[in-house]
Amino acid sequence: MAALTKPLPLRLAIPLALALLLALAFVADFLVSSTTTTKKVKGNHGKLVGRSLNATYADLPAPRWDWEEMPAAPVPRLDGASVQIGDLLYVVAGYESLDHVHSHVDVYNFTSNTWTERFDMPKEMSNSHLGMASDGRYIYAVTGQFGPQCRPAIRRNFVLDTKTKEWHELPPLPVPRYAPATQLWRGRLHVMGGGKEDRHEPGLEHWSLAVKDGKALENEWRAEIPIPRGGPHRACVVANDKLFLIGGQEGDFMPKPGSPVFKCARRHEVVYSDVYMLDNGAKWKQLSPMPKPDSHIEFAWVVVNNSIIIVGGTTEKHPITKKMILVGEVFLFDLGTLKWSVIGRMPFRIKTALAGYFDGWLYFTSGQRDRGPDDPTRRKLLVLCGERSCMSDAQIF
16 A cells, blocks of 8 residues: 655645646647648659658648759859840849859840840949849849948949940939839839848838930939838739739848948848739738748749749748748739739749749749758858749649
8 A cells, every 4th residue: 555645735836836837838839849741742753752841831732843954044143133025034143152243144045045145234233132124125223232241232223225235324212222122113113112221121212213215204213102011022013004012021131240341140030921012103002911921032023924923032030940941832923813822833942033934934043042852941052043844824824
């Protein structure tokens, strides 16, 4: 027979019970935060590919597309810009590494599927984080960062005549901006948001400038209705005579205090899924959010069959490791219903991809990819990539 024991005094029993409850809560929290989902999907060659990601940041369910590898880009390029005119994709500026930036344009020909041309940018033009738009002949390049690492932004703006390859300068922006949303709409060049002069604080300002045939029709930028949420790295699209702002983030890297080379230092960032539309020039309307928060998508979109297609990007950081998580889904925004869907998967997750669409094929090039199928964080080195996938009408609608 077991010996009888006296009950614990009340003054000891209460603290012990509280400690036990705290311990159980800690264990439950740990189990929830470490929960993973494992998927096995067939890759392009029929092999099973295992994936094990934190449940909160797992890839969204999506059809796997067959991608075809194209000629590699002439140089690695991160935070560059691009514009498609007909069967040509103009790929501009960007980082090769944090200590080296480009000051030239590479041109990809979708008809021949080759890189066909290279020419220089003005020496005074920004090397990354530009805003960019085109009217079908002229390419307007707005503000951005001049130099490597996290150097200051500049106010200067330029326009390229793609027929003559001549550059001309436009009136400067009222203040410098990093990666502002930029588009041509109703005869005016619109520039919105981006990062402020410290590179971190989001800007809400919205300016426009009347332009025609590569020339400014005004000497100063006009203030427009501010955007509801500021920040860099968002898609800015004109479709059906409406102006759309998609995704983006608040906050970004800042120059390290006292660094003579403006060395980049990480700061807190918030990635969001917000979508806004301006259709009458007087009021922004908030629409259905993206399927997941997505940033670094300013040139990762195309308009196809009354839909906006967006590839890749970055989403919220992992809450424990704080590492940047890259996006590998292909998103579709139906301009008729104003609703989102996930229509495909890229060959790997990638940020700051430069996208194009020609003759039924969706292309992307440049950017920074993931570490592998099981690791959605970014690689240390940039990649030279060129990929395309054939899109059917069933995928687009």
